[in-house]
Amino acid sequence: MYDLIIIGTGPGGYEAILTALRMKLNIAVVEKDKLGGNCLNRACIPTKYYRAGAHLIDKIPVVDKYGIDLNLNSVSFKKAKEGKDKAISFLRKSFAQLLKAKKVPVYKGTGRIIDRHTVRIIKDSGETEDIQGKYILIATGSVPSSVGSIVPDGRYILTTEDFMENLEELPENLLVVGGGVAGCEIAYIASKYGSKVTVVEIKDRLLPIPSVPAEVSRLVQRKFKALGIQFKLGTYVEDYKVEKERVRFKLSSGEEIEAEKALLSVGRKPNTDIEEIGLEKDERGFFKVNEYLQTSVDSIYACGDVVNSPMLAHVASYEARVAVKNMFGEKEKVDYSVIPWAIFTAVEIAHVGLSEDEAKEKGIETVSGYYPFTYNEKAVDELETDGFVRLVFEKNSKKVIGGTVVGIEASEVIHTVAYAVKQNMTAQQIHEFVYFHPSLNEILLYATYDVAVGKLF
Amino acid sequence: MYDLIIIGTGPGGYEAILTALRMKLNIAVVEKDKLGGNCLNRACIPTKYYRAGAHLIDKIPVVDKYGIDLNLNSVSFKKAKEGKDKAISFLRKSFAQLLKAKKVPVYKGTGRIIDRHTVRIIKDSGETEDIQGKYILIATGSVPSSVGSIVPDGRYILTTEDFMENLEELPENLLVVGGGVAGCEIAYIASKYGSKVTVVEIKDRLLPIPSVPAEVSRLVQRKFKALGIQFKLGTYVEDYKVEKERVRFKLSSGEEIEAEKALLSVGRKPNTDIEEIGLEKDERGFFKVNEYLQTSVDSIYACGDVVNSPMLAHVASYEARVAVKNMFGEKEKVDYSVIPWAIFTAVEIAHVGLSEDEAKEKGIETVSGYYPFTYNEKAVDELETDGFVRLVFEKNSKKVIGGTVVGIEASEVIHTVAYAVKQNMTAQQIHEFVYFHPSLNEILLYATYDVAVGKLF
Numbered sequence: 061m062y063d064l065i066i067i068g069t070g071p072g073g074y075e076a077i078l079t080a081l082r083m084k085l086n087i088a089v090v091e092k093d094k095l096g097g098n099c100l101n102r103a104c105i106p107t108k109y110y111r112a113g114a115h116l117i118d119k120i121p122v123v124d125k126y127g128i129d130l131n132l133n134s135v136s137f138k139k140a141k142e143g144k145d146k147a148i149s150f151l152r153k154s155f156a157q158l159l160k161a162k163k164v165p166v167y168k169g170t171g172r173i174i175d176r177h178t179v180r181i182i183k184d185s186g187e188t189e190d191i192q193g194k195y196i197l198i199a200t201g202s203v204p205s206s207v208g209s210i211v212p213d214g215r216y217i218l219t220t221e222d223f224m225e226n227l228e229e230l231p232e233n234l235l236v237v238g239g240g241v242a243g244c245e246i247a248y249i250a251s252k253y254g255s256k257v258t259v260v261e262i263k264d265r266l267l268p269i270p271s272v273p274a275e276v277s278r279l280v281q282r283k284f285k286a287l288g289i290q291f292k293l294g295t296y297v298e299d300y301k302v303e304k305e306r307v308r309f310k311l312s313s314g315e316e317i318e319a320e321k322a323l324l325s326v327g328r329k330p331n332t333d334i335e336e337i338g339l340e341k342d343e344r345g346f347f348k349v350n351e352y353l354q355t356s357v358d359s360i361y362a363c364g365d366v367v368n369s370p371m372l373a374h375v376a377s378y379e380a381r382v383a384v385k386n387m388f389g390e391k392e393k394v395d396y397s398v399i400p401w402a403i404f405t406a407v408e409i410a411h412v413g414l415s416e417d418e419a420k421e422k423g424i425e426t427v428s429g430y431y432p433f434t435y436n437e438k439a440v441d442e443l444e445t446d447g448f449v450r451l452v453f454e455k456n457s458k459k460v461i462g463g464t465v466v467g468i469e470a471s472e473v474i475h476t477v478a479y480a481v482k483q484n485m486t487a488q489q490i491h492e493f494v495y496f497h498p499s500l501n502e503i504l505l506y507a508t509y510d511v512a513v514g515k516l517f
Numbered sequence: 518m519y520d521l522i523i524i525g526t527g528p529g530g531y532e533a534i535l536t537a538l539r540m541k542l543n544i545a546v547v548e549k550d551k552l553g554g555n556c557l558n559r560a561c562i563p564t565k566y567y568r569a570g571a572h573l574i575d576k577i578p579v580v581d582k583y584g585i586d587l588n589l590n591s592v593s594f595k596k597a598k599e600g601k602d603k604a605i606s607f608l609r610k611s612f613a614q615l616l617k618a619k620k621v622p623v624y625k626g627t628g629r630i631i632d633r634h635t636v637r638i639i640k641d642s643g644e645t646e647d648i649q650g651k652y653i654l655i656a657t658g659s660v661p662s663s664v665g666s667i668v669p670d671g672r673y674i675l676t677t678e679d680f681m682e683n684l685e686e687l688p689e690n691l692l693v694v695g696g697g698v699a700g701c702e703i704a705y706i707a708s709k710y711g712s713k714v715t716v717v718e719i720k721d722r723l724l725p726i727p728s729v730p731a732e733v734s735r736l737v738q739r740k741f742k743a744l745g746i747q748f749k750l751g752t753y754v755e756d757y758k759v760e761k762e763r764v765r766f767k768l769s770s771g772e773e774i775e776a777e778k779a780l781l782s783v784g785r786k787p788n789t790d791i792e793e794i795g796l797e798k799d800e801r802g803f804f805k806v807n808e809y810l811q812t813s814v815d816s817i818y819a820c821g822d823v824v825n826s827p828m829l830a831h832v833a834s835y836e837a838r839v840a841v842k843n844m845f846g847e848k849e850k851v852d853y854s855v856i857p858w859a860i861f862t863a864v865e866i867a868h869v870g871l872s873e874d875e876a877k878e879k880g881i882e883t884v885s886g887y888y889p890f891t892y893n894e895k896a897v898d899e900l901e902t903d904g905f906v907r908l909v910f911e912k913n914s915k916k917v918i919g920g921t922v923v924g925i926e927a928s929e930v931i932h933t934v935a936y937a938v939k940q941n942m943t944a945q946q947i948h949e950f951v952y953f954h955p956s957l958n959e960i961l962l963y964a965t966y967d968v969a970v971g972k973l974f
Binding site for chain 1 (some may be wrong): 538540541544556561568581582587591592595598599604615618710859867894897898899936940949956971972
């Protein structure tokens with residue numbers, strides 16, 4: 061009997077493996093597809109690869125300001141995909157080598173939990189094999205949701221996974237259904253690699269997510285306009301058909317649009333059809349877990365997109381670490397109070413903690429500190445000054461409770477803000493810290509000046 | 518009488534102005550040259566501008582991995598200088614606009630302190646004007662040092678300031694005397710923009726600075742070799758002459774080398790010849806200040822390169838904030854325990870707190886955590902995986918006391934480490950934090966695994 065069977069090798073499974081191996085546990089791993097799960101093979105990592113390329117394409121018009129004289133001949137998504145595949149293959153092989161070096165058995169097949177200690181592996185051949193563990197960790201992630209009647213077919217109507225894993229060539233025109241995170245990220249990538257993109261979003265703004273402030277949506281919309289990415293807000297797809305190798309959408313506005321391909325990007329649902337023992341689920345279909353991430357069966361824990369917490373790779377990893385420690389080490393409650401996240405579209409957007417609106421809803425009085433990257437010397441030197449930092453403080457204590465960073469390297473700078481939130485730092489403490497000059501992080505010094513010292517105007 | 522007279526508008530003077538204006542003080546500013554001082558006009562900001570260009574040039578050979586097909590026609594330092602001048606001019610104008618908007622009088626000329634409340638401004642015309650302040654802040658910075666007999670002439674033998682402010686065209690060959698921070702930064706820039714560079718360093722490694730670990734010097738040396746930048750360690754210039762428009766060096770090794778230009782980069786000395794009242798100085802020529810940054814005359818404070826603290830722009834800024842608060846607000850002792858710094862050469866290098874060697878010298882027992890960028894998914898996506906993070910912990914408490922980051926965006930990631938050092942965080946706390954995936958900061962999770970959970974091998 062293993063100490064622990066881990067089902068799934070996405071960010072949750074991967075971290076569970078690392079933690080368990082470092083705790084000297086005897087583990088087995090079940091994976092039905094490629095090592096690394098969606099995150100590595102068809103979500104986070106390919107997205108950021110393509111985004112790195114798109115960002116370089118964005119740089120080309122300004123390189124003459126650095127005295128670089130070049131001719132851009134072409135951009136090829138197909139070649140970018142080859143690079144992407146290599147990068148991901150390197151990471152996947154490193155993962156496989158680790159498992160091999162540590163002699164971790166990897167059972168290839170679909171895992172089904174058939175009793176509190178037993179996972180049945182159903183192999184591609186149809187054969188089955190049962191393995192036993194003192195504990196089982198469910199880290200099976202999620203699958204793309206559908207909306208209305210639109211059914212992805214992998215050819216004309218793509219999921220984000222189709223796009224990120226397999227798409228070889230971009231269509232001349234791409235319709236994106238859903239202007240949320242993945243929709244805006246892919247719209248930007250496809251546009252920089254040469255597609256004409258139209259985003260259809262049912263709500264009244266792009267990135268219509270409670271913790272994305274309206275000012276950020278407006279900035280993305282301005283950027284999309286400048287890039288020629290069309291978007292139709294307050295609009296949904298009423299009807300569609302695929303004919304003559306084209307997708308035709310009839311929109312709620314009455315307008316009809318068409319393209320060679322459409323991308324369906326309307327969220328994800330938990331992949332919970334993996335057990336036959338009646339683990340309890342909530343009304344949205346997530347496995348119910350307590351604050352130690354234990355399911356309704358005490359030998360079975362769950363992490364990541366199968367439980368009701370933010371659907372983010374790093375939340376899955378974090379939960380995996382907590383779950384494994386709770387099985388074999390000191391008990392630790394899961395804590396979602398400080399989770400930074402980021403969006404990589406025409407601008408980089410990152411956030412942690414409470415926004416001003418969220419604080420207001422909770423009845424917390426706030427003051428905020430703001431500073432644009434316009435005068436940040438590092439951003440000026442990098443010729444990327446769009447964006448700003450906004451920090452939110454509790455009004456009386458001046459403790460920082462959240463922050464938004466938009467612009468250059470926002471997804472890195474957010475970590476300093478996140479540490480400050482985690483450590484309950486005050487505006488004064490953030491202000492009195494010594495930041496390297498010139499750095500992007502230095503913007504925190506300036507975003508706290510008003511609150512810590514006094515206003516300039 | 519002004520509340521405060523600030524002499525110098527470099528990073529110290531600039532921050533003093535911002536803090537004083539926010540404290541609603543009535544101030545005057547004295548500047549003999551351009552607003553922004555050395556940092557803005559001929560040090561930090563131009564260096565990072567050119568470095569941003571050099572880094573883009575470095576990227577060009579890999580852009581095909583993103584499907585970008587381009588021809589590099591040429592790189593022109595002259596055009597890069599135009600871009601640099603524009604960026605700096607924008608920042609200088611913003612500074613001037615602020616002073617104008619706040620109606621701050623700017624006295625153009627050299628300031629000399631002639632009594633405890635009086636600064637005499639000596640204008641270019643020779644005219645003088647005396648102004649009075651309750652307090653005076655000396656923020657006059659530093660000037661380049663010479664070494665032995667080598668005398669910069671602004672034409673064949675350049676200072677770093679000549680290079681950064683005025684140089685229009687790079688020489689075909691450049692000799693760099695001094696392989697410290699500025700020497701290695703300029704060697705990299707000049708090399709990427711087309712010069713053949715030879716660095717002469719008297720010590721046995723590049724970046725021979727106590728807090729730069731030997732492994733980092735070795736990495737820079739490997740990179741320099743790969744870039745074709747020559748360096749001669751344990752070597753100094755025994756004699757030199759300038760003839761037929763060439764600089765000829767006779768080295769201590771007996772070798773003779775020559776080039777169209779040489780750069781002298783052997784440190785800086787405080788610019789303290791600005792007073793006639795006998796302010797006390799230490800044996801190295803810095804103004805003596807107490808821990809409130811007050812000189813031997815209680816109405817006169819000093820900050821930045823004129824006092825004996827790390828010669829860094831952000832230390833000057835920090836001291837300026839502390840000094841102004843100490844004049845008019847709550848008393849605050851200056852604290853140099855957590856000062857991040859960074860070097861921008863063929864790799865980006867950043868450090869904060871104690872290195873393992875420095876801790877050992879202080880009798881502190883340590884354990885350390887290490888992780889390379891090789892497997893950091895963001896670094897893989899950005900095709901920049903050279904480098905690593907090393908965190909140093911006090912052995913018993915496992916509190917982090919220092920860290921080194923080498924590689925992509927090291928100068929940003931160091932801030933998270935610096936916050937951790939400042940907040941006395943343990944390896945466990947750093948490890949349990951939730952980092953965005955994929956991010957560079959995530960490397961801190963992996964660099965703490967050994968100490969917080971256990972070793973993998």
